[in-house]
Amino acid sequence: MRRQAVDRPGNGGPPGREQVRRLALEGGPGTVRRSREFSRRALVSWQWLPAVDEDRRAAAEDVLLMVAELVANACLYAPGGPSELRLHWDGARLRVEVADASPVPPCLRPSAGTGRPGGHGLRVVDRLSAAWGSRPEAGGKLVWLEVSRPPALTAAGADGQPERPG
Numbered sequence: 519m520r521r522q523a524v525d526r527p528g529n530g531g532p533p534g535r536e537q538v539r540r541l542a543l544e545g546g547p548g549t550v551r552r553s554r555e556f557s558r559r560a561l562v563s564w565q566w567l568p569a570v571d572e573d574r575r576a577a578a579e580d581v582l583l584m585v586a587e588l589v590a591n592a593c594l595y596a597p598g599g600p601s602e603l604r605l606h607w608d609g610a611r612l613r614v615e616v617a618d619a620s621p622v623p624p625c626l627r628p629s630a631g632t633g634r635p636g637g638h639g640l641r642v643v644d645r646l647s648a649a650w651g652s653r654p655e656a657g658g659k660l661v662w663l664e665v666s667r668p669p670a671l672t673a674a675g676a677d678g679q680p681e682r683p684g
Contacts, residue, residue, distance in 0.1 A: 536608040537564070545592070545599015553589040553603050554582050557614075560605050564612075566668060577668035580646045581612065587639035588616040588661055596620035596658065611648075612665050619658040 541556045543549055561567045561578050569575030585603070592600035596618035606613040626640045643650050643663055650663035 536606050538607075539605040541603040543589070543600045543603055545596075545601075549593055549599060550586050550589050553600075554586050556603065557582055557585045557605060560607070564607050574668045577665070581614070581665060584643050584646055584663055584665075585614055587643055588614065588663065591624060591639050592616050592618040592620075592661070595622070595624075601658070610667050612667070613662060614664075615660050615662045617655055617658065617660050621654065621659055623652045623659060624661055 539556070539560045541553065543553065558567065558578075561581065566574065566578045566581070569578055589600050589603065598619050600616050600618045602615075602617040604613075604615040604617070606615070624640055626644055640650075646665070647663040648666050650661075652659050652661045654660075
């Protein structure tokens with residue numbers, strides 16, 4: 519099991535020039551679906567999708583799954599659900615952040631068993647992300663995760679700019 523980190527100012531943020539996408543959320547019906555669609559559009563613009571190979575497709579699908587898990591956790595456990603989804607891309611690392619009104623940090627619980635529904639979201643995030651954690655934020659907390667650039671991502675995709683014919 520990977521240790522989760524507590525984010526502190528100056529620790530854990532993406533290095534270098536980054537692009538940020540934000541989606542205001544209200545926690546009502548369709549919040550998880552809207553978050554996935556928003557994230558999918560960002561991954562398309564950053565050239566993670568459409569995937570040119572199976573590894574890149576799997577990396578993008580893992581990101582979408584983890585976005586859904588963080589947003590769903592905020593819907594279940596935070597009063598009012600999530601307030602904002604933020605995606606930070608710096609060409610080497612993608613950081614996903616979900617803000618909510620609960621001050622209670624997420625807790626990786628012992629496995630409930632594979633045959634039981636629920637309780638697996640943070641375990642999925644723990645296994646698929648390079649790192650994850652939370653930090654207090656005005657009026658609640660921010661839960662974040664980071665993943666590295668897929669190995670097959672082109673240099674053009676890494677900086678978010680479209681490829682230009684040479």
